[in-house]
Amino acid sequence: MQGVGPAICLGNDIDTDIIIAGRYLRTKDRSVWAEHAFEDLDPTLAGRLGGAVIVAGRNMGCGSSREQAVVALREAGVVGVVAPSFARIFFRNAVNVGLPVIEAPVSCTDGAHVAFDLDAGWVEVDGERHPARPLSEKMVAILRAGGLVPYWRSCR
Amino acid sequence: MSTLSERILGAPAGAYVDREVDIAFAHDGTGVLAREALREMGVERLPHPERLRLIFDHIVPANTGTTATLQAELRGYARSSGIALSDAGGGICHQVMSEGVVRPGMVVVGADSHTCTLGAFGAFATGMGATDTAAVWASGATWFRVPETIAVNLSGRLSCAAEPKDVALAYVAKLGMEGATYRALEFAGDGAAGLSMDGRLTLSNMAVETGAKAGIFYADAATVRYLAEYGLAASPQMPEDCRYERTVEIDLSDIVPLVAVPHRVDTVREAEEVAGTHLDQVFVGTCTNGRYEDLARFARIVRGRKVAVRTLVVPASRTVLTRAIATGVLADIVDAGCMVAPPGCGPCLGAHAGVLGEGEVCLSTANRNFRNRMGVGGEIYLSSVATAAVSALAGVIAVPEGV
Ligand code: SF4
Numbered sequence: 285m286q287g288v289g290p291a292i293c294l295g296n297d298i299d300t301d302i303i304i305a306g307r308y309l310r311t312k313d314r315s316v317w318a319e320h321a322f323e324d325l326d327p328t329l330a331g332r333l334g335g336a337v338i339v340a341g342r343n344m345g346c347g348s349s350r351e352q353a354v355v356a357l358r359e360a361g362v363v364g365v366v367a368p369s370f371a372r373i374f375f376r377n378a379v380n381v382g383l384p385v386i387e388a389p390v391s392c393t394d395g396a397h398v399a400f401d402l403d404a405g406w407v408e409v410d411g412e413r414h415p416a417r418p419l420s421e422k423m424v425a426i427l428r429a430g431g432l433v434p435y436w437r438s439c440r
Numbered sequence: 441m442s443t444l445s446e447r448i449l450g451a452p453a454g455a456y457v458d459r460e461v462d463i464a465f466a467h468d469g470t471g472v473l474a475r476e477a478l479r480e481m482g483v484e485r486l487p488h489p490e491r492l493r494l495i496f497d498h499i500v501p502a503n504t505g506t507t508a509t510l511q512a513e514l515r516g517y518a519r520s521s522g523i524a525l526s527d528a529g530g531g532i533c534h535q536v537m538s539e540g541v542v543r544p545g546m547v548v549v550g551a552d553s554h555t556c557t558l559g560a561f562g563a564f565a566t567g568m569g570a571t572d573t574a575a576v577w578a579s580g581a582t583w584f585r586v587p588e589t590i591a592v593n594l595s596g597r598l599s600c601a602a603e604p605k606d607v608a609l610a611y612v613a614k615l616g617m618e619g620a621t622y623r624a625l626e627f628a629g630d631g632a633a634g635l636s637m638d639g640r641l642t643l644s645n646m647a648v649e650t651g652a653k654a655g656i657f658y659a660d661a662a663t664v665r666y667l668a669e670y671g672l673a674a675s676p677q678m679p680e681d682c683r684y685e686r687t688v689e690i691d692l693s694d695i696v697p698l699v700a701v702p703h704r705v706d707t708v709r710e711a712e713e714v715a716g717t718h719l720d721q722v723f724v725g726t727c728t729n730g731r732y733e734d735l736a737r738f739a740r741i742v743r744g745r746k747v748a749v750r751t752l753v754v755p756a757s758r759t760v761l762t763r764a765i766a767t768g769v770l771a772d773i774v775d776a777g778c779m780v781a782p783p784g785c786g787p788c789l790g791a792h793a794g795v796l797g798e799g800e801v802c803l804s805t806a807n808r809n810f811r812n813r814m815g816v817g818g819e820i821y822l823s824s825v826a827t828a829a830v831s832a833l834a835g836v837i838a839v840p841e842g843v
Contacts, residue, residue, distance in 0.1 A: 297617055309469055311506060372653055373569060432477075432575055436578070
């Protein structure tokens with residue numbers, strides 16, 4: 285699993301309420317989540333997510349288990365999320381919807397060129413390479429299938 | 441020698457295990473997504489519907505036509521697939537599961553982050569996403585990474601102004617919002633044995649605010665007694681001499697009333713330091729502090745007096761509500777000028793029934809005070825029930841003394 289894109293930098297402890305607010309949860313329309321992602325943090329951010337790599341600080345995705353948070357990012361076209369540490373439900377949810385998550389201690393400047401290779405286990409920011417923490421075999425298989433739903437279908 | 445998580449999951453910390461799940465539940469919000477995932481997975485028949493639960497609590501009763509329609513579809517699905525449904529008004533999922541469903545030694549997953557609440561029974565209980573939950577419904581099992589464990593050793597006894605919620609805020613402050621990510625917390629020590637089940641549920645509930653996967657108590661005589669009231673048999677679990685990643689010591693007799701200030705749950709001050717803070721609303725309820733003991737404590741303080749600020753009380757379940765009616769606790773609360781809303785999450789997640797306006801300040805007994813959670817531009821302070829009660833009477837944050 286590889287990906288490239290310009291960096292969008294976020295701070296520490298980004299919670300899932302900030303990624304997608306509770307008031308937008310009552311729908312099955314995924315485009316609504318993508319459209320309103322990060323609305324309370326920066327209303328212009330949703331429009332810039334397509335093709336970008338999110339580089340967050342520590343404890344990315346803490347708080348509520350709402351899967352709408354990772355779906356919002358995937359639907360908005362986020363290529364991957366890099367952070368030195370993730371909240372565990374967010375991390376597992378991301379894998380389950382096929383959104384690459386890369387645990388690595390990188391520093392970030394907006395627009396930096398980010399590239400990652402999950403199989404090889406590295407992430408590069410403006411050419412500087414950092415090792416990424418390896419995923420379990422099961423997680424790699426789910427991610428490679430494109431998420432838990434396609435993984436499930438392929439395993440039956 | 442194993443930690444309780446290792447014992448229940450049957451493998452040492454760090455191992456990945458596939459494990460049958462005893463109970464898997466979702467609520468009106470996550471249930472809709474789980475249902476969608478099952479449809480996409482092409483799953484028609486669920487192998488163990490008796491292990492599954494759907495609990496309507498997040499937006500009850502429905503606030504808009506869209507919500508009502510989504511809930512109606514899910515209700516229909518529960519009926520056709522044989523999943524037991526606790527409909528609107530039954531209570532918050534974690535509370536409903538704590539009323540004679542979860543037992544010691546079980547593996548419990550819920551499509552809600554506060555599923556860790558049920559660790560209070562000596563079960564391995566953890567929250568997961570909706571798609572993960574759908575896969576559990578479809579197969580009866582899931583994978584876990586067995587967590588390392590941090591012991592939270594409780595000694596001493598609480599003073600009468602402090603309550604389990606203050607202990608929860610204390611350990612969250614001590615560990616920090618990611619201090620226990622991927623870990624299990626194990627609450628142990630003489631102080632743990634002295635806590636009621638309601639108090640233990642409050643402590644386990646907030647484990648996820650430190651990033652923890654689970655927050656576990658060993659089942660003891662109190663657990664067995666509590667479950668017996670629901671007609672369930674259980675036996676105590678004996679701690680073994682095991683290896684903890686580290687131990688955090690908390691002397692309960694040192695605990696004073698605490699408040700988490702906006703917008704982080706690990707930014708905790710003594711209530712004394714923020715006393716006098718203006719309030720627009722007080723909210724008593726949620727899966728942290730909406731249980732009978734909480735309502736009774738609140739009523740004891742406000743009885744015969746009038747609240748000075750908009751105050752909303754939401755019982756965590758119908759069982760709690762019924763008991764509060766029978767004992768007169770509810771009448772005391774209503775007579776004191778509080779609003780009472782139907783059992784459920786109330787405004788906790790900022791979707792309905794008591795959300796805050798721009799710049800409004802709320803003192804809440806909930807577990808999260810993230811920016812904008814209860815309404816855009818609102819500020820949330822978190823406290824114990826006693827602090828909420830004396831503050832409701834004062835109209836500003838106040839400190840309970842020997843209540
Ligand atoms: S009461 Fe609040 S924290 Fe608890 S389950 Fe409901 S929304 Fe979540």
